[in-house]
Each structure stands twice: as structure tokens, then as C-alpha cells.
Amino acid sequence: MSKLNVSVSPHIRSGVTTTGIMLDVIIALLPAFAASVWLFGARALYITAICVLTCVLGELAFELITKRELTVGDLSAVVTGMLLSFNLPVDIPEWQAVIGSLIAIVVVKQLFGGIGCNFANPALTARVIMLLSFAQTTAFTAPRGADLVGGATPLALIAQGDEDKLPTLFKMFIGERAGSMGETCAIALIVGFIYLLCRKVITWHTPVVFVGTVFLLSFLTSDFSLEAAMYQVLGGGLLLGAIFMATDYSTTPPTKWGKVLFGLGCGLLTFTIRRFGSYPEGVSFAILFMNILTPYISKLTARRPVGGVKAK
Amino acid sequence: MSHLKGISVPHRKNTAESAPVQMGAPTVAYYPTVQHIGAPAVPVVKAGDEVFVGTLIAEAGGFVSSPIYSGVSGKVKSVDGTLQPSGAFVPTVTVECDGLQTVDGSLAPPDVHDTESFIEALRRSGVVGLGGAGFPTAVKLGVKDLSKIEHIVINGAECEPYLTGDTRTMLDRAEEIGEGIELCRKYLGVSSFIIGIEKNKPGCIREMRSLAARHAGMRVTVLPSVYPQGAEKVLVYNTTKRMIKEGQLPIDQGVIVINVTTLASVARYIKTGMPLTEKCVTVAGGAVAKPQNVIAPIGTPVGEVFDFCGGFKSEPYKLLYGGPMMGIAIADKSAPVLKQTNGLIALTKDEAAVRPTTPCIRCGRCTNVCPLGLAPVAIAAANDATDMEALEKLKVNLCMECGCCSYVCPAKRPLVQQNKLAKASLRDWQNKKKEKETDKK
Incomplete structure (x- = not known):
């Protein structure tokens, strides 16, 4: 008999791995990915491929150059690439997509220590930097099936007072409206949400509280119009952000109540920016702002040791 | 809070239907004098003595201690130190069995009236x-x-x-x-x-x-x-x-x-009046040919118990005293069945594989499953920084080493293992602090 292993307990481990979790997120993103190709054409596929490839190669190159442990196999760079691409308009120039991806992976993720160490969501931060740097980041294109001529997003139309040009709620639901590639198809995002819940990758707390807060505040401030509140929920990047960005492990609180607070903060900020800001969309800024508050929320909502007695 | 938290683990209790099978005498039996929490028992037999099932071979070594009785009949071969899976070197009585399992004639029900x-x-x-x-x-x-x-x-x-x-x-x-x-x-x-x-x-x-x-x-x-x-x-x-x-x-x-x-x-x-001399042991795990419950005389080498269950159907990677969550790995098949041994588990490499550790992704699973609400990641960080005040505040001393945190960790980090180390260093530090305080007085 060969030698026995005598490492300490526990001797069995769950089958959940980092790579497995990332794979689940990728699978959950696939419906929205398919919808983006269906709505915006093959270019959506092309841009997503550019973002994913740049993120993966960027991470690999950075880790090779800095002689760090290679973590590129954990698929987290693929998730970042997909999320970034979903947050961009389909007509974004390729070189901008490449720069955005490198900002996400190298600047926001790796320079802060790599997976698990970044304090802000890489894809979101990159998107906000692009938004402030390149005009094209907000030049949205209308997808197939959309009646409107220009590329004004529903939230922009509401901000301009052009409510009569809004697509129907049904079209909003299936994604036939202007916006970023991956944010428009609500039903695909919800399918991904259900998948992540079933696989226990995320909990419901942040997404439900986030979206619920925006819905409730919009409802209360629009003379109790359910329709107006629904446009706020389905418009912009709310669902994409609430389901896939506000649930990122490293940049959000780990406990149940932490997640509720985080979602509440995101909802309040999103509503405030949309309602009172000059910019019609507020999800990215809201999540990013709450990312910064995460260490404090985590501390505030940390679990207390059960049965612990204060030291004398 | 209606229940304390915890995790779902695979049950694998396929031996539940198997009524325990009595095992006969082994060829040799080992009685380490530490089979309980507390002071080691003190051997009262010497090489050459004859012992029977139920004969006292070591008496309690203190108030918190327990006597040890022979589970076999035969002749004491030696009384000397052996290395235990816990890492301790303890006196051990070795008995060469005669295979007869003769019961000690002096045994009688105790007189209990108050x-x-x-x-x-x-x-x-x-x-x-x-x-x-x-x-x-x-x-x-x-x-x-x-x-x-x-x-x-x-x-x-x-x-x-x-x-x-x-x-x-x-x-x-x-x-x-x-x-x-x-x-x-x-x-x-x-x-x-x-x-x-x-x-x-x-x-x-x-x-x-x-x-x-x-x-x-x-x-x-x-x-x-x-x-x-x-x-x-x-x-x-x-x-x-x-x-x-x-x-x-x-x-x-x-x-x-x-x-x-x-x-x-x-x-x-x-x-x-028959003291504790045998133990029902669950013999199971992917490597065991015939998983079943066995009543084995205490002292039986685990190798003989596995042989009794048809040996191994595949190469065992780990042998355990107890269950896979908190059990102790055995290095040597001559280790005996002890009083506390409730399981002998032989895991295959697939079942017990230690996967590579990857960076923490701060998913929070460890703290969310801890029955006692501890924060293993924070404890590991404080321990790495030898920040004893922080460990004290994090209450690592409460950790009962159940292993939930390590089990669920997707990055396969050795969390409960770090808790154990942290507990030990915190205890040392607190003891030293106390000593200093008494010195001052």
C-alpha cells in the first residue's frame, strides 16, 4: 500500500470552486448575450469577443510580466469582458473597447491585487471612465424592431419629456429599445437571475432591494403611476446592474443585511441621479459609489460571534 | 434566530440498514493510555501478565481521566510508548491475543444505591x-x-x-x-x-x-x-x-x-458489570469493499477491522478515525480502535482530494455558514499579522473546528486549519499575558 495522506480535517470539500462560480455567471449571462446578438446583430458578438479576449490576454500578460501566480484560468476575466461589453453601445469603436477592457482588467482589478482584492467593480469602473472620456459610449443605436428613428434611450426620452416616443412596455421587456448591448432584454436578464439563484451563486437580497427601491420611489413620485415606475425598472442598466454588478463578491458586503443595505443605497442613489441629475442613467454611478462604502457596510453588518462575551 | 447556521453535507449513510456484525478476536491488541480527555491512564499490568475480556489494564490517572479495560483475552507482550495520530507519544499496553475471548471472572454488576x-x-x-x-x-x-x-x-x-x-x-x-x-x-x-x-x-x-x-x-x-x-x-x-x-x-x-x-x-x-471493552464502529468510505457496522474489541488494529470488511476495493488515500468533517487521519493501519472511535472511514483519492488553494474571492460563504458567526477570513488575516488583540476580538477561541468554513470555501482555503493555529497562538499569548500580570503583583 502506498503512503496514506494525513492532512487535517475536514477531509471532504464541497464541489464549488471559483472557476465553477465564474462558469455559472457566464452561463447566466448567455441569455442576455444571445439577446444582444439577436437585437443588435453580429456586431454585438464581435464587440463582446474583443472585450473578452482583451480582458483574458490583458490579465495573462499582466500576471506574466509581474511574475504573479497565473489566475487567468479562473474565468473571472471572461466575466469582466462580457459585463463590460454588455454595458457598451454596439457601435463603440473597436479600439475604445480594447482600452476599456484594459482599464477594467489591468487598472481596476490587477493593480489593486487581482481577483478578490479590487474594491470597485472592474467592468463598471471601466465603463464610467469610458463614459467620461469617449462621446461614443453614450451614442446608443436602436436595435431591430424599434420604431424610433434616433438612438435616444427610453430614460433619455423621459428626461427630455418625449414620453410619447417611448417604446411599449412589452418592447421594453423583450429588449426592443435603444441602450447598451446587454442591458435591454429584461426577460433574458431575469432568466440569468433565476439561474444564479438556483445555483446559489448569489442571493436575492441586493437585486430585489435595489430594483424594489427604484420601483417604489418612482411609483411614489410619479403620481402612483405603475407604468412610469415600470419604465424606470426596465429602462437603463438597472436589471443588468442589480443582477450582475451589484452582486459581485469582492466589491459588495458578504452578509444578508449588508446586501440589503447595499441594495437600498444603490436604489436611492439611482433614483436620485435619474430624477435630479443631468444624466438620465444612474446605475453605474450608484453601484460604484456603494462599492466605496462597502467596507463600512461590511463592518457595520458583520455577524456577531454567537455567545461571545465582551472582554473585561 | 430559530436555528444556528451550518451546511448541507452529503449523508452517505448507506450502512444505516446494516445491523452491527460482531467481530472476533484480533491477533494483537493495542491500548494507548490516552483514550479520553484528561490525564493519561496508568498501566497496572506488565509484560507476561495474563488478561481477559474486561480485565483492568490501566487505571484512571487523575480526577479527569478514565480506566482502560482489555477487550481481548491473552498475554501482555509489552508496555511502552507509541506515537498516536494526535502526534503525542503515550504509554501503550500491547496484548497478544489467544483468540478465546475469555471473560474476566471477577466482573460483577456494581452496587449502585445512591x-x-x-x-x-x-x-x-x-x-x-x-x-x-x-x-x-x-x-x-x-x-x-x-x-x-x-x-x-x-x-x-x-x-x-x-x-x-x-x-x-x-x-x-x-x-x-x-x-x-x-x-x-x-x-x-x-x-x-x-x-x-x-x-x-x-x-x-x-x-x-x-x-x-x-x-x-x-x-x-x-x-x-x-x-x-x-x-x-x-x-x-x-x-x-x-x-x-x-x-x-x-x-x-x-x-x-x-x-x-x-x-x-x-x-x-x-x-x-461489563465495562467498555468493545465498540460499534462504522466501516465505510469509497475504498471499503463491504461497508458495514462492526462491533470490534477495543484495541483491535484498524487494519484487521478493514480486513474483516473485505479489505479495500480500491487504493485508500486517507484512513480516518471518525467522520470526514472532524475525524483524524491515521498514518498507520496498526493504529487501534479506541473508546471514542465511532467510524473507520477509508476515502479514495477522488473523495478526499486536496484541490489547489486559490485567492480568496470574498464571497462570504465561510462567515455565512459558521454556526457561531465567526469570520474565518478576518481571523486568518489577523493570524497572519500576529495581531493577537484582533484575534481576541474576533473570538477565535469560540471556534469548535467543525470545518464548515473549509468545506464551503470555493477557493479551497485552509480556513478551519488557520483557526486552529490562531486559537493556539491566542491561548499562548493570553497565558503569557496572565503570567506577566501575576509577576507584577
Whole structure:
């Protein structure tokens, strides 16, 4: 008999791995990915491929150059690439997509220590930097099936007072409206949400509280119009952000109540920016702002040791 | 908070249906003098002495200690030190078996007529906590102020995967459990008995409910199938809603916890006078040819127990004393069945593979599953930084090493292992601090 292993307990481990979790997120993103190709054409596929490839190669190159442990196999760079691409308009120039991806992976993720160490969501931060740097980041294109001529997003139309040009709620639901590639198809995002819940990758707390807060505040401030509140929920990047960005492990609180607070903060900020800001969309800024508050929320909502007695 | 947290682990209790099979005498038996918590027992035999089943071979070495009896008949070959899986070097009595299993003729039921004689009998019985901890039962039940005991909580949770020894006790030895309850009622004055059983054992729940109908003050609490229901604090909380606080013993909350097989063994000794000499052991795991429950004489080398179960059908990668969540890995097949051994698990490489550790992704699973609300990641960071004040605040001393955090970690980080190290360094630091303070005075 060969030698026995005598490492300490526990001797069995769950089958959940980092790579497995990332794979689940990728699978959950696939419906929205398919919808983006269906709505915006093959270019959506092309841009997503550019973002994913740049993120993966960027991470690999950075880790090779800095002689760090290679973590590129954990698929987290693929998730970042997909999320970034979903947050961009389909007509974004390729070189901008490449720069955005490198900002996400190298600047926001790796320079802060790599997976698990970044304090802000890489894809979101990159998107906000692009938004402030390149005009094209907000030049949205209308997808197939959309009646409107220009590329004004529903939230922009509401901000301009052009409510009569809004697509129907049904079209909003299936994604036939202007916006970023991956944010428009609500039903695909919800399918991904259900998948992540079933696989226990995320909990419901942040997404439900986030979206619920925006819905409730919009409802209360629009003379109790359910329709107006629904446009706020389905418009912009709310669902994409609430389901896939506000649930990122490293940049959000780990406990149940932490997640509720985080979602509440995101909802309040999103509503405030949309309602009172000059910019019609507020999800990215809201999540990013709450990312910064995460260490404090985590501390505030940390679990207390059960049965612990204060030291004398 | 209705229940303390925990995790879902695979049950793998495929031996639950197998009534224990009696195993014969081994060729050789080993009796290390540490088979309990407390002072090592002191050998009272020397090489050449003849021993029988039930002969005292080592007497209790102190108040918190327990005597050790031979499980075999034969001749003492040697008394010298051996290395234990715990890493300690302890005196061990080796007995060459004659295969006859002759019972010691001097054994007789103890004279029990009051509390004092009951506790004295327990002290002689050699019974210790058979759930795995091995705390001497006489010490646990020997409470000075009997009025403090409000409930006796009987541990029938058996939350570790694979293990079914307690399950078999509840199915096969209900009468002895009942006798144990009546002994505690008579001599300890206890009137409330709560047995906690995980809901994955419907047969045991049925059997114990029918027992409860026959014994006043006994009730069954069905526990969720969430590991670690059998951990003392979790069990007490989930059965009585009382939380054993930091630094407290269960008795400080008016509770005594006793494992169901321990209770049955107490009753058997009082009735027959046969001390603890054999043990029902669950032999299971992917590498075992014929997984089953075996009643083996204490002292039997584990290799002989595995051989009795048809040997290995595939190469074992790890042999364990106890279950896969908290059991101890054995390095050598000559290690004996001990009093606390409730399982002998042989895991294949697939089952026990240690996957590479990757960076923490801060998913929070470890802290969210901890039954005691500890934060393993923060503890690991504080321990790496040797920040003892932080470890003190994080209450790492509460950690009961159940292993939930390590089990769920997707990055496969050695969390409970780091907790163990942190506990040890915190204890050292606190002791040193105390010494300094007394020096000043």
C-alpha cells in the first residue's frame, strides 16, 4: 500500500470552486448575450469577443510580466469582458473597447491585487471612465424592431419629456429599445437571475432591494403611476446592474443585511441621479459609489460571534 | 434566530440498514493510555501478565481521566510508548491475543444505591463520551449541585457523513437508552430528557418517540439535516433555545449533554458489570469493499477491522478515525480502535482530494455558514499579522473546528486549519499575558 495522506480535517470539500462560480455567471449571462446578438446583430458578438479576449490576454500578460501566480484560468476575466461589453453601445469603436477592457482588467482589478482584492467593480469602473472620456459610449443605436428613428434611450426620452416616443412596455421587456448591448432584454436578464439563484451563486437580497427601491420611489413620485415606475425598472442598466454588478463578491458586503443595505443605497442613489441629475442613467454611478462604502457596510453588518462575551 | 447556521453535507449513510456484525478476536491488541480527555491512564499490568475480556489494564490517572479495560483475552507482550495520530507519544499496553475471548471472572454488576455509588460506578465503567470527544462520563454527570441540572440533552444527531453507529444504537438498543434515562432520573434527580435527532433518520425518530411514550419527561426534538447538529452548542441551542456562552459549560445553562450510545453503555455497565471493552464502529468510505457496522474489541488494529470488511476495493488515500468533517487521519493501519472511535472511514483519492488553494474571492460563504458567526477570513488575516488583540476580538477561541468554513470555501482555503493555529497562538499569548500580570503583583 502506498503512503496514506494525513492532512487535517475536514477531509471532504464541497464541489464549488471559483472557476465553477465564474462558469455559472457566464452561463447566466448567455441569455442576455444571445439577446444582444439577436437585437443588435453580429456586431454585438464581435464587440463582446474583443472585450473578452482583451480582458483574458490583458490579465495573462499582466500576471506574466509581474511574475504573479497565473489566475487567468479562473474565468473571472471572461466575466469582466462580457459585463463590460454588455454595458457598451454596439457601435463603440473597436479600439475604445480594447482600452476599456484594459482599464477594467489591468487598472481596476490587477493593480489593486487581482481577483478578490479590487474594491470597485472592474467592468463598471471601466465603463464610467469610458463614459467620461469617449462621446461614443453614450451614442446608443436602436436595435431591430424599434420604431424610433434616433438612438435616444427610453430614460433619455423621459428626461427630455418625449414620453410619447417611448417604446411599449412589452418592447421594453423583450429588449426592443435603444441602450447598451446587454442591458435591454429584461426577460433574458431575469432568466440569468433565476439561474444564479438556483445555483446559489448569489442571493436575492441586493437585486430585489435595489430594483424594489427604484420601483417604489418612482411609483411614489410619479403620481402612483405603475407604468412610469415600470419604465424606470426596465429602462437603463438597472436589471443588468442589480443582477450582475451589484452582486459581485469582492466589491459588495458578504452578509444578508449588508446586501440589503447595499441594495437600498444603490436604489436611492439611482433614483436620485435619474430624477435630479443631468444624466438620465444612474446605475453605474450608484453601484460604484456603494462599492466605496462597502467596507463600512461590511463592518457595520458583520455577524456577531454567537455567545461571545465582551472582554473585561 | 430559530436555528444556528451550518451546511448541507452529503449523508452517505448507506450502512444505516446494516445491523452491527460482531467481530472476533484480533491477533494483537493495542491500548494507548490516552483514550479520553484528561490525564493519561496508568498501566497496572506488565509484560507476561495474563488478561481477559474486561480485565483492568490501566487505571484512571487523575480526577479527569478514565480506566482502560482489555477487550481481548491473552498475554501482555509489552508496555511502552507509541506515537498516536494526535502526534503525542503515550504509554501503550500491547496484548497478544489467544483468540478465546475469555471473560474476566471477577466482573460483577456494581452496587449502585445512591448518587455517590452511581458516579463511582461510572468512574469504574471506563465509559467516556463515545460521540468522539471522549470526555469521561463520570466527570460530566458528577455535578456537585444536582439541582442545577434542568435537562439532559441526549445527542442522537449523528451529523457526520457516513457514521451510523448512533443510528444503530437508537434502533437496536432502545431499551438500554430507556434504562439509562431511568438511572439518571433516579440518581441525578433529572426529570427532563430531550433527545435530538436529525430528520434524515426517520426510523430512529419513530423508535425514540415510542420510547418517549414509555418514559415520563422524555421528548424527541427533530433537528434539521444541517451539519453540525451534533456539536454541543448547536445541539443545546436547537433543543432548548439556550446558548452556552463563551467560557461556559452546558451545566451553566442547566443542561448536560450525553451521547446516545454513551447513555446506553452506562446502562449496560450498571446492569451487567461489563465495562467498555468493545465498540460499534462504522466501516465505510469509497475504498471499503463491504461497508458495514462492526462491533470490534477495543484495541483491535484498524487494519484487521478493514480486513474483516473485505479489505479495500480500491487504493485508500486517507484512513480516518471518525467522520470526514472532524475525524483524524491515521498514518498507520496498526493504529487501534479506541473508546471514542465511532467510524473507520477509508476515502479514495477522488473523495478526499486536496484541490489547489486559490485567492480568496470574498464571497462570504465561510462567515455565512459558521454556526457561531465567526469570520474565518478576518481571523486568518489577523493570524497572519500576529495581531493577537484582533484575534481576541474576533473570538477565535469560540471556534469548535467543525470545518464548515473549509468545506464551503470555493477557493479551497485552509480556513478551519488557520483557526486552529490562531486559537493556539491566542491561548499562548493570553497565558503569557496572565503570567506577566501575576509577576507584577
